Amino acid sequence: MRISRRSLNWGLAASLAAPSILRSARAEGETVKIGMVLPVTGPAADSGGYALAGAKIALDRVNKAGGVLGKQVELVTEDDQTTNPGAVLAFSKLAAQPDIVAFLGSIRSTQNHAMASDILKTGKPVCFGGTDPKLTKLGNPWLIRFRPNDSYSGRVIASYGVETLGKKHWAIVHSTDAFGTGGFNALSAALDKVGAKVALDQGYPNQSQDFTPVVLAIKSSGADVIGSYFTFDNDVAIFARQLRQLGVTLPWVGSPSIIDVGALKLAGPALYGTFGVADYAIDSSPAAKEFANLYAAISKVPPDNYSSWTYDAIGVLCDAMARAGSTDPDKVRAAMLATRGYKGAEGEYNFDEFGDGLHGYNIVRNEKGSVVFDKHIEFTD
């Protein structure tokens, strides 16, 4: 067969153009891809498993209902190693894939802070679960939150401790990372407003092996109630055990980690009788119950906020893409922020202009290891 110069030129042009055509076709994609940064290794690896389970339940639901924009939705995951550098690396790997249309970030504020500049450069919506109030006020339009922030948790902890429990002198124990410091600031501001006093501001480094100095400081502080912002389950559990062993029986109202599945298992009776603010509580709504039933089909442990926020994030994100009729980042972001009255496992989502979807918390109590819903407090201001 004789090859003409003209057909050779066409062939060369086609072979040069093929990779970019294929890339573009892949970007169009047979599936809609969502990237997810989660801990598979490191001290929070257990929570990564719960987060993935919640996301998969939502994904399964969306795909069974026909997917989004006529395509199935697929999750692409990367391990953040429970570290800030790990989170940045994981997000970079995902962001380098042009066919990923949106992301699920971290439940840890400190990791979201670390990833924030890369998120801004990537220019695609990132749903996250960190509760530091500053995260949605960084001027980064792509950060969209799926848990109530700590300005709400601080107000709920203060309100419950002061008005319901009648306690005015607080010992606040908090991690010294972005989450714990943000939580302390929010709680102390809320206590100030209701006329209560901070008797002790006690920060601690994550993964502490001993809380004896902290407990002894509480004993000598004259506090009549403990408020807490713990980042890791094992820290909650070690503190709880040492608190009880050293004879402190003060009432304790904590951030959501106090009722995490891992903390309940490790601490056992040491956490009985404590109170917690919880973005997820099984009995708080029909949507929360429905999620618990779906979760029970795949897991032996009950769901908690690690799985509920990813379940809601996938649900809202897919709903927004369907309403936007596109995976264009600007359109998806606009549709997400326009979400009103979406009934998720964590509550009803009504996004504000900053990207905060939830504006209240549940109060729960630990009754011999079972988490019992008390009430929901919603804020409109």
Added chain:
Amino acid sequence: MELFVQLLFTGVGIGAVYALVALGFVLIFRATSVVNFAQGEFSMVAAYLMVVFAVDLGLPYWVAFLISIAGMALLGAVFNLLVYYPLRNRGYLPVLISTIGASIFLSNSVLALYGPQPQVLPGWFDTPGFQVGPIYLDSQYLVILAVTLALVLFQYWLFEHTLLGKKLQATSQDKEMASLLGIPVALMIMFTFIYSAVLGGIAGILVAPVLFVSIQMGSNIALKAFAATIIGGFGDVAGAILGGFAIGIIETFGAAYISVPFKDAFAFIVLIVFLALKPQGIFGERVSEKA
């Protein structure tokens, strides 16, 4: 005063764990001139073995303990054969990197086999502790102190009053001379790895009821134990023990009287001070004096 005593008890208890792991560092360093960065993972593996045998399989605690320790002895032997022995003639750095690789391998293997959820291991006694006046004595810390004391005495007897101990000492002092005297050097090094794995394992099993069983428990302890060996004098057995107790007490009192958020920093501030002013540690010899 009661605050002081309570803190002292806790500091000595946690220091005993650092001392046991530090002892493992020192023994391997003396025998091979290499720092074993997987020493902390020995503690973690042993704690998981206890969870498997005592909790999952429901064996009596002491039976589970003996099986776990036997498992650690086996791990020490395998570690010697696979991580140290093939690289023994290639200098310091390849072996050191090999131990770092082994450390990552061990933690990821346990993660793959057992999953990431932290586990609860019950203590030796059903009673969590005793109230003596205003002081609370955690029963597990009492066990830790008692076992550490027993192991230190055992080690003294082993090294000073047995032929095996003298062979081990000879190997650590001069391998070439020991070999010329007919001491099976390779076997002595194998025994050192086994003994160090057992020591690390005992530390892990003892501390697990207090800190829970998790993949990263070993690395948290090992970092402080490593600092302890430098403070005590790298390569010195008494220094490792003293350094371990010193780190435990310094960080506990530093947290209580200066700053809790800087608790972890105190150990390393002391380490930096020693490296700057007395790099040979408390009991270490100056290098120039050896010449």
